[in-house]
Amino acid sequence: MLLPAQKPIPNIPQSNLPKVVIVGAGFGGLKLARKLIKGPYQVIVLDKNNYHQFQPLFYQVATAGLEPSAISFPLRKVFHNTPNTIFRMAEVHSFDTKMKRLYTDIGFLDYDHLVLAMGADTNYFGNKSIEYNAIPMKTVSEALYIRNKIISNYERAINIEKQEDRKSLMNVVIVGGGPTGVELAGAMAELRNNVFPKDYPELNFSNMKVVLIEAGPKLLGAMSEESQKHSLKYLQDLGVDVMLDTKVHDYNGEEVKLEGKAPISTHTLLWAAGIKPNFVDGLGKEHFAPNGRIYVDEYNRVIGEDGIYVLGDVALQREENYPKGHPQVAQVALQQADNLGKNLIGLAGGKQMKQFHYKDLGSMATVGRKLAVVDLPFIKFQGLMAWLTWLFVHLMAILGVKNKMFIFMDWAWNYLSFDPSLRLLIKPKYVRASERKELIEEK
């Protein structure tokens, strides 16, 4: 980590308004920033990327169905003509609660209200060799990496003489039976069943295994029993080897070792088995739960601190029905941001803050073509109708008319053609000669 920069971030317009600094422009941070655009604050949004990422569709980037740009939205575009809302691309290191000052790689920033909305990253639960060899999927870059990796594995496999020796390049193993794992496994199986055999007539794809491993006894643990059963059946019908009650012991890059079961050969282990909140240094140990979440009160305030708020995956907020905190999903972050936005605007007018109550709007997951499961508060359904619901809800949730339009077209194309056409190995090959050393040092 770099030392905190010693100068203030330059070129922030002077303002008499109190300053809200938002760390992270994911679902929570971006929603809050948009909520405050016309509020009585100067709002500064910081993110390490210059775009908002729509995580629920990462798996479609990984499986060549969508382009990264379809599910990424330029943050500067959100803040056109919003003089009191400023975006900066920056990495946040730490903050000082007494000085009310935040340190970043581009300088420091003084705040009146600080909102921590950094989201979560992949959790390998301390297993270094899995961390070293597995592939995560918590950013657009990682999703694109998965796509490139799988395509280049087949381009390699085709040059190997013996069927036996190709197996580890062809097999794909996914760990984690939550929505991400289920959606990835389903999409990979569809590629194997419908697309890859046409692309690689020399390879025998009946030898390619798609394996989904879950440590617990059920897939989609947070959903209804109907959804769990249906998703399992859908995956099995697509030819996914679903292994429940199975723990990954280790992975060396070529073979997955399982507890009490035969190992599986694969160069491609996709890790969707856990998340941990991103960390910014500034609060005492007493504020952190063992899982890394930060305890907040019913107003998303860090207890005992002045003007520090936490949203979404990072926040641990207890309610009657959620004694261990809310689930780490987009809906919670969005609703908390909505409530906090109202409270911050009210605060400036001397109003009392409103408590947050999570309203579970339901959940859904898609397994494949015409196959999805939906749990709504009053109804559960599966199959074609669930799939159409899933498509509609995700299309509506994505930011920007152009993104909606292009995703709709991509989906229509993929549906009609059975041929997601983004099987391009556009690797980050080119680096300007004078920067090659720089790149190496960065890593």
Place this chain on the structure above:
Amino acid sequence: MLLPAQKPIPNIPQSNLPKVVIVGAGFGGLKLARKLIKGPYQVIVLDKNNYHQFQPLFYQVATAGLEPSAISFPLRKVFHNTPNTIFRMAEVHSFDTKMKRLYTDIGFLDYDHLVLAMGADTNYFGNKSIEYNAIPMKTVSEALYIRNKIISNYERAINIEKQEDRKSLMNVVIVGGGPTGVELAGAMAELRNNVFPKDYPELNFSNMKVVLIEAGPKLLGAMSEESQKHSLKYLQDLGVDVMLDTKVHDYNGEEVKLEGKAPISTHTLLWAAGIKPNFVDGLGKEHFAPNGRIYVDEYNRVIGEDGIYVLGDVALQREENYPKGHPQVAQVALQQADNLGKNLIGLAGGKQMKQFHYKDLGSMATVGRKLAVVDLPFIKFQGLMAWLTWLFVHLMAILGVKNKMFIFMDWAWNYLSFDPSLRLLIKPKYVRASERKELIEEK
């Protein structure tokens, strides 16, 4: 360079047909392969990428108007259900004309007919410091790199206090007044005039220079005088500093030194000033012109060699009207491929080969919104009609219905919104931990 692999490329289906090996799937190589799909040959197409690149639109990728995937086409998709045509992703090192054997990084391959269609790469004319510091644009990766570079320059500039110190990050200098340079300069100027000021309200874009440098006395040297004049005027109206009769002496990454003129500060020097043919080892020196092109006869055969053909940018073929060889443009490669395809098919039937004659269908370049120049054999026109012609011709030339559809939508969107929305800095950030060393060694 690796040593030639010692084993044959595995998994090439057995065939009694004579074998045509095509090196490079650019305009020439791909056209020839498609021409031969039903011919009496086993055709093996080799390219270092798994996609065909549509070079004429690289500049739109560089200027955030199109996604790389819109102008790249998966080669394996072209060869679905074509049992006699096989694609392999490979780097070709050399060939042995006596053994009729080609060496690649995935093994060797014996041929009956070898077609060299490797295209050309950027030519820095021996200036190492320009090569080290400038940015080329001869691949999709390089075009994407330009886009990322420019966006990250502004994200950096915004954090610099003094206007003066920001200049070199904001200025863009383009060298080479051919179609690529003209198109890049126009598109950059439009971004500066319409898009960047909204994205970066803190920066003063009237201080951003877009400079186009050409060593000769005219832009678009190969086009008509009307086109040269109009393109110059269009660029100047857009606010491009066009410097004719100006030679770049050197570039250290921060300042462009010019012969006899004041230097220009810039971190971004885009080099579109020259090309040189890609090289594969195998022919004697006597076959090469000083500019690296390979002499061929009127049938695209290498003179005095058996079964070796050269297409496109690499070929130097003289005709009455082209005593120094044809221009290195897509049209020549396409027409040569068409003729060679017919000749190879005819050859198998014992027919005599037909001589190649280049038919110049005209040329065009676009400068900006509603601004283009078109030279057709019997008519020359400029402005809106030329722009519409340019759009139509390029849309029709791009491979694949989906690519056509998406490019059309992108263009319509960009036209209506004045807002090419791909300003995403999706850097190749993620590399799996276990591969980071590999990446470093590759560079």
